[in-house]
Amino acid sequence: xxxxxxxGDAVRYLNDPLSWTQRGGILDLLGDHLWMTLVAVALAAVIxxxxxxxxxxxxxxxAVVVTAANLTRALxxxxxxxxxxxxxxxxxxxxxLAVAIFAVPPILSNTFTGLQEVDxxxxxxxxxxxxxxxxxxxxxxxxxxxxxxxxGLRTAVVQVIATVxxxxxxxxxxxxxxxxxxxxxxxxxxxxxGALLVVVLALGVEALLAVGQRILTPxxxxxxxxxxxxxxxxxxxxx
Amino acid sequence: MILPAxxxxxxxxxxxxxxxxNWDDLARLTGQHVSLTVQAVLIALAIALPLALLARARPAxxxxxxxxxxxxxxxxxxxLFGLLAPFTGIGRTTVLIGLVAYAMLVLVRNILxxxxxVPHDVVDAARGMGYSxxxxxxxxxxxxxxxxxxxGVRLATVTTVALVTVGVVxxxxxxxxxxxxxxxxxxxxxxMTATLLCLAIALVADVVLLALGRALAPWxxxxxx
Numbered sequence: 001x002x003x004x005x006x007x008g009d010a011v012r013y014l015n016d017p018l019s020w021t022q023r024g025g026i027l028d029l030l031g032d033h034l035w036m037t038l039v040a041v042a043l044a045a046v047i048x049x050x051x052x053x054x055x056x057x058x059x060x061x062x063a064v065v066v067t068a069a070n071l072t073r074a075l076x077x078x079x080x081x082x083x084x085x086x087x088x089x090x091x092x093x094x095x096x097l098a099v100a101i102f103a104v105p106p107i108l109s110n111t112f113t114g115l116q117e118v119d120x121x122x123x124x125x126x127x128x129x130x131x132x133x134x135x136x137x138x139x140x141x142x143x144x145x146x147x148x149x150x151x152g153l154r155t156a157v158v159q160v161i162a163t164v165x166x167x168x169x170x171x172x173x174x175x176x177x178x179x180x181x182x183x184x185x186x187x188x189x190x191x192x193x194g195a196l197l198v199v200v201l202a203l204g205v206e207a208l209l210a211v212g213q214r215i216l217t218p219x220x221x222x223x224x225x226x227x228x229x230x231x232x233x234x235x236x237x238x239x
Numbered sequence: 240m241i242l243p244a245x246x247x248x249x250x251x252x253x254x255x256x257x258x259x260x261n262w263d264d265l266a267r268l269t270g271q272h273v274s275l276t277v278q279a280v281l282i283a284l285a286i287a288l289p290l291a292l293l294a295r296a297r298p299a300x301x302x303x304x305x306x307x308x309x310x311x312x313x314x315x316x317x318x319l320f321g322l323l324a325p326f327t328g329i330g331r332t333t334v335l336i337g338l339v340a341y342a343m344l345v346l347v348r349n350i351l352x353x354x355x356x357v358p359h360d361v362v363d364a365a366r367g368m369g370y371s372x373x374x375x376x377x378x379x380x381x382x383x384x385x386x387x388x389x390x391g392v393r394l395a396t397v398t399t400v401a402l403v404t405v406g407v408v409x410x411x412x413x414x415x416x417x418x419x420x421x422x423x424x425x426x427x428x429x430x431m432t433a434t435l436l437c438l439a440i441a442l443v444a445d446v447v448l449l450a451l452g453r454a455l456a457p458w459x460x461x462x463x464x
Contacts, residue, residue: 006325074397074441076404078415079434082422086430162315169317169408170422179321183408188325195318202313 009189010196019193026178026197032092033174033201036167037160040096044103044156049149052111053137065112069105077102077163085170095167095174102163103156110152114145147221150213157209161202175201254428261429264417269436272413275406276399276444279335283342283395290343291350292376301351308344316341316405324409334406341402342395349391353384386459389452393445400441404433414440 013019020026055061080101084094118141126140142149165176175198182191258265294301319337327333357380365379381388404415412419414433421429452459 070397073394074401074438074445076401076415076418076434076437078404078407079418079430079437082418082430083434086422086425086427158313162313162318165315165317166405176315176317179317180408183321183324183329188321191321192325195315195321198318199314202315203310206313 006188006192009187010193013190013193014196026175029173029175029177030197030201032167032172033161033164033176033198036092036096036099036164036172036174037157040100040160040164041103041153041157043096043100044160045107045153047100048104048107049111052108052149053115053142055108056112056115061112065105065109069109072102072105077166078169081166081170090171092167092172094170095164095172099160099163099167103160106155106159107149107152110148110155111145114148114152115141117148118144147213147217150217154206154209154213158202158206161205162198165198250425250427252427252431254432257426257428258432265432265436268414268417268433269440271411272400272403272415272437273440275331275335275338275403275411275413276396276440279338279399280342280392280396282335283339283346284392286339287343287346287350291347291354294347294351295354304347305351308347311340312344316402317408320405320409329410331411333409334403334411337406338399338402342399345395345398346388346391349394350384350388353387353391354380356387357383382456385456386452389448389456393448393452396444396448397441400437400444404437 018025052061052065055064077098080098081095084098088094088097122140122144123136126136131139164172164174165179167174168176168180175194178194178197179191182188182194290304294304316337319340320333323333323336327336361379361383362375365375370378403413404418406412407415407419414437417433418430421427421431421433
């Protein structure tokens with residue numbers, strides 16, 4: 001089992017059109033992978049965004065945010081996957097739920113921090129113009145916090161793509177299946193090809209989202225966005 | 240498969256009976272888990288410290304290093320083990336290399352930030368007092384960067400404890416082996432016990448490192464709090 005021959009096998013596997021188009025091939029698994037990612041991030045965002053806004057409003061959420069982040073760091077992804085699968089059965093659902101839990105902290109903490117860091121002068125100006133609290137939130141605070149919230153979502157997406165790879169270990173499919181099948185059957189070339197596919201997907205989506213966010217950000221805010229974006233919490237390794 | 244209710248009741252999440260009858264396995268694999276974590280963090284620290292020092296001396300290296308580590312940190316652990324397996328085979332070495340890689344990324348970043356946070360006038364004062372470069376580093380800069388370094392070590396350790404479990408895919412995962420066994424035999428107590436032990440290891444390690452940091456850098460207590 002030498003590395004060089006594995007690399008050759010990996011190239012051969014990726015070059016074979018059948019590995020892409022057959023049933024349960026790369027394209028099918030890629031679709032599963034992206035679908036699970038999308039649902040998990042959407043689920044996490046639905047929980048984390050309002051919670052972040054609420055905690056920022058109450059001005060005493062930092063303890064909750066820090067605890068949530070620390071807990072999920074210490075909790076093995078694999079354990080959570082096994083627990084959810086043992087509780088609700090095989091398939092994509094346990095993976096989506098488990099992975100969504102890990103996507104909550106980056107979105108939550110960035111939403112919270114973004115809203116906390118809104119310039120008080122801007123808030124006062126809005127208030128002085130007679131804006132209601134809801135109006136203030138939607139037309140002043142959220143737009144100003146958007147770069148950081150976007151960075152949190154991006155971190156979450158990349159992290160989820162990485163973590164969804166583990167779905168293959170609980171019968172959830174996804175690109176991780178190519179890796180784990182390769183390892184378990186000692187076909188290391190295939191494992192390597194799968195690993196490369198996941199890495200390229202994670203990095204590609206990260207780059208795509210970065211460009212997308214830049215295009216969506218109004219020009220006057222771009223410099224500030226870059227400075228703030230640099231402070232986002234780093235993505236976490238997949239499990 | 241339809242199970243009678245009585246069978247479902249016999250598959251609890253927590254079972255003291257399981258713990259008692261599998262005491263040896265639990266102790267052995269907990270030991271394996273702890274030793275993998277400690278080794279990974281120590282090796283990572285031994286590599287990260289000189290790297291961070293180098294990066295501090297050359298800003299171009301610092302940028303490249305931080306950029307690369309941010310990118311590498313998005314590589315999924317399963318993929319990393321898959322990439323390593325053809326070269327290092329199945330087993331302890333592969334898992335250890337993977338763990339060291341992730342811990343290193345966290346450590347380099349934190350040590351670098353810690354060193355960069357040392358106030359310039361303090362370094363200048365030491366220089367004025369005739370401290371050599373090496374002595375400045377050991378007596379002034381590293382102690383002042385210590386709180387940040389300890390924070391990095393805590394983060395790396397807690398993350399490593401969780402990551403060890405994924406090592407089970409290449410045949411060596413400490414408590415991950417129990418989780419896998421429990422999962423394959425649908426035995427909930429085994430999964431849950433291993434998970435709780437994992438969390439306990441992470442918690443104990445974090446508290447120990449926190450205490451160590453306070454003992455080594457008592458002046459930082461107020462700021463870290």
